[in-house]
Amino acid sequence: MRKILMVGVMSILLLTQACTEIKNKENKMKNTETEEHYTFKLSDKVTRQKVSFKNRYGIxxxxDLYLPNDRGTEPLPAIAVSGPYGAVKEQASGLYANELAQRGFAVVAFDPSYTGESGGEPRNVASPDINTEDFSAAIDFLGTQSFIDREKAGIMGICGFGGMGLNATAADKRVKAIAVASMYDMSRVTAKGYFDSMTAEQRSQTLEQLGQQRWKDAEAGTPAYGTAGLPKPEQLTGQEPEFVKGYVNYYKTERGFHSRSINSNGSYTATNALSFMNMPLMTYINEISPRPILIIAGENAHSRYFSEDAYKAANEPKELMIIPGAVHTDLYDKTDIIPFDKLESFFNENLK
Known part of the structure; x- marks a missing residue:
């Protein structure tokens, strides 16, 4: 029944990778959204500065660069953080950066290519290759700052960018340690469905639909965007899977809404899934060793199996940390649940 339910909503969360446009007049949130809106409060122990840098594709x-106020004179260890998939730096990744900077790290939380304030056309496109590269570009940036020790660089990936971060670390030997939270393997879930439940016939039909959409886009001269997506909070019936309710509660309410977030207020292109259909991200996870991996997942998260399977595929040193009672989105912003003490000790021990 669980797998059937997952397949039933797969077209909502996977094939279109979309969220419906939210009109201002339909928003029940206070009209306080600004270009500098963040979903968390900046620590008084941290400074935040807008930065920009290019990846090797020229995007x-x-x-946002977060630095501890009291940083002394020694070069700082550094962490690049991004995610969740479809989110922006003013949401969960910024929260993680804010917390880690308080603990002595220089942290850059960035918008991936084609999203948020970052460049790239058309808008709202994801790519296993380019988004993997985005992490390495962030390492480039961090390692060229005079106040940062480039030999002490790590990655923190959240949700879908946990998988991108693992892929980046496998190829980029400059990364000394990686931690991921609520990790998604976007290539696996796109190509095979949740719990690998997509049949060969369904996969073939999906590819056929995507191919037909390409004809439409080519004829129109511009890409079409998805029209299906998460329901508004008032549209929930109570019968939805927990993770759908969790996404709605985060992205579509004041808790986590941001106007530039694809999951809050936009949609991926209708052909976005093509990028992930035959590009497995976890192929070389075993090559991260001997650099350490910390994988954090919620006990009750629908995505937990991605973390468990990544842990099995990785070589030592590795650690899988299961947070009791937590669901997927709890690790986006619940600072009383996210194990920041563990993250601090993990990076302190391994960025050296």
């Missing part, structure tokens, strides 16, 4: 990425 300009925009991020």
């Amino acid at each position: 300009e990425l925009v991020g």
